[in-house]
Amino acid sequence: MKDHDILVAGAGASGICAAIAAARSGKQVLLVEKSSMLGGTNTQSLVCPLMGFHAGSHQVVRGLAQEIVDRLAHRGGTLGHIPDPLGVTETITPIEPEILKQVYFEMLREEKRITLLLHSFLTDLHQEQGKIQSVTAVHKGGSTVLSSDVYIDATGDADLAVMAGVPYTHGRASDGFAQPMTLVMKIGGVDFSKVRKAMKDRPDQFVLCENADQIPYIAVSGYFDAVAGGHERGELTFPRDRVLLFQGIREGEAVVNMSRVVKRQGTSVTDLTEAEIEGRAQADEILSFLVKNIDGFQSACLIETGAAIGIRETRHIHGQYTLTERDILTGAEFEDAVAMCGFPIDVHDPLGKELYWTQTDTANCYDIPYRVMLPGTPVNLLVTGRSISATHEAAASARITPTAMALGEAAGIAAALAENGNVGLVSIPALQERIRDAGGIPGRKYL
């Protein structure tokens, strides 16, 4: 099957943006996705709100990511960018995953140059002389060999890169453990006025920004004593020190990001199976715990759980540049910047119950260089999204969805610019100009 120029593997936030950007650059694109839906973690696993569109007074991610938010707003699927009540980042963007699915399908229907292949798992790759020649998708009908000039790996797990022999690190360098997985659940029937009252009465029990009481939206990172009590009584049996949840976009709804499955690898089928089982058992514990112990949750009910457990971290490729913790803490700028991030380092303890946020004055605003997406060999491969070349600590910041979208958009434009498929030879000024033409912000100097 070869009637396209660029193949994008994985239709998560990053892959969709890559495919659309490449198509809008005039290329024929094949977008291959293993599941039935578009949107990856945000739709399959209900992960929201989007975080990191702003740093200080600047919007640092625009382009396709902002277009997606605008389309969501048009359908009533987001509250837009609002101040982050937790004070972790500048703004958060609550969305409804179900409406995001519709937005993505709408966008792909409009892009006539994109061919979509769902229910197709990429399992094999053939390369010759440092160039990928084809990949194989397995599906109900058997398998199909697919080839193109350029390949964009947006699988979140660097699946194509690993098949091509690109070196990588899984999780953190010291022991290979990755950030925990979370089965996100959406609940209804929450009385948020009681949550707000608890925040007023016991501010020591919550992480809140200074003027959180003036923000007409509630995010909860807290109820520390109640959670400790839940552990003591055996009502909670997994390592988590707090309730973590975000108000949904509809009355009385909350997205609960509290379960925690540790020491499992998101690239191991047995670990993934165990993680789904554990995540669901934890979801039952969480709902019972909230109903029994937290004022405002007495009538809470389960609306939905993610179709798949949310995976924060697996593999990081070793690319031409590796983004580090220092880059994030010093607000790094790069000549070959293609995207920005407005989010601090946010490590959910790979082994235990803690949550660490590392913020400095400059921590919430840095450039991401093109080289983090370049493995070098194969010469016609770009890796975007969650598995770019970054340390465990740097990825704990750069993994957020708006930045994955911005990187995907840059990857799509770069793939379209690559002569003879060689993504390493793309002109950086031309790439940055095209990103700006599309409404994006390649780096801090363009703010």
Ligand SMILES: Cc1cc2nc3c(=O)[nH]c(=O)nc-3n(C[C@H](O)[C@H](O)[C@H](O)COP(=O)(O)OP(=O)(O)OC[C@H]3O[C@@H](n4cnc5c(N)ncnc54)[C@H](O)[C@@H]3O)c2cc1C
């Ligand atoms: C629990 C949790 C909470 C989070 N909280 C936030 C938050 O509050 N705000 C925020 O902005 N970000 C948050 N994140 C991070 C963010 O959601 C993700 O890192 C980001 O969206 C990743 O996007 P992606 O496109 O790189 O990868 P993914 O969303 O993982 O997309 C990868 C896609 O590739 C497909 N795929 C994988 N392998 C193959 C294959 N071999 N063949 C074909 N298709 C394949 C998958 O099905 C998927 O659709 C959170 C993540 C998790 C797990």
